[in-house]
Amino acid sequence: MPSASSRYIVLTGGPGAGKTTTLDLLKAAGYSGTVEAGRAIIKDQQAIDGPALPWRDPALFAEHMLAWEMRSHALAAGTAGVTFFDRGVPDVIGYLRLSGLPVPPHVERAAHVFRYSPRVFVFPPWRAIFGQDAERKQDFAEAERTFEAVRGAYLDLGYACVEVPPAPPPQRAAFILQSVGLNSAAI
Template sequence: MSGKDEIAPAKLRVLTGGPGAGKTSLLATLQAMGYPALDEAGRAIIQDQQRIGGNALPWTDPSAFAELMLSWDMRNVRLAEREAGSVFLDRGIPDVIGYLELTGLQVPAHLEKAASVFRYDQVFLLRPWPEIFAQDSERRQTWEEAVRTCEAMERVYARLGYPLTEVPQGTLEQRAAFVINQMGK
């Protein structure tokens, strides 16, 4: 031992599910409570691609969009690993697999490999919630697509060997308290 205080390695905790489930709001609440958090790839990529007139959009070139999400999510793992304690991620690499499966596209071997190399410590599932679901310029999915997305994410994470902890509906404070209580279980 070096005599220095040992720093606990990062615990990567993913929030996944369908659009309109409150993942981003819950992430912001956890972040306000002092937990490090990393944003979702999809929305940021869509905003950036629209800003530059790029084609890597889910409605233009879903394969290119998936590759950018994979790159973003691998970078998120590397950034999270620099932290000590729990780090929350808005979606993870298995979400990219779920996205491709939903669109009917082939999942490339390197994406499957990434899902096996870059692993998470805990996965929280948030189901779409009709009372908070809303479409916008980046979230174009219908309610039915949101439900199918959640089901796809649930299948992919389970297939990859992740136990899923379902986050119940409630206020942001209640949901955050639930997540914190479940950490490490």
């Protein structure tokens, strides 16, 4: 059974806040990193005209995200060193709450079983870099609500949320690395 791991570091927040761009820099510097569940699931579901899309069946979309995040956690167990996660299991709880859906007991259990570093890095909404595309249909107001819902889920689960300041991506990556005691010289 997975246990809390200080080497599993989550980057989270609302859509369009710069998480993935920052994570890409961390991966380019040699750190392990995951792929964001939501965007990947939307691409896959659109490719097959599937039902697990947030605008078709939010509960089914959440189940797909949960499975993805649990799999990402399991894959990280096979790597050495730090793994940076583009969201985590608690994000599913935030998404369900944001959608006005109940959080099923198995999702709550998953958030207690699949743990991450006690410090989670949250990217607040940043209007200057926010943009919409084929997978990101939310407007900025929804991005703000998503940020609050996701941050609230992590806080409720006992994580400490560290806000990543708005800055160019290399500075954000360096901030995260320095915050967890890792060398930021490669950024």
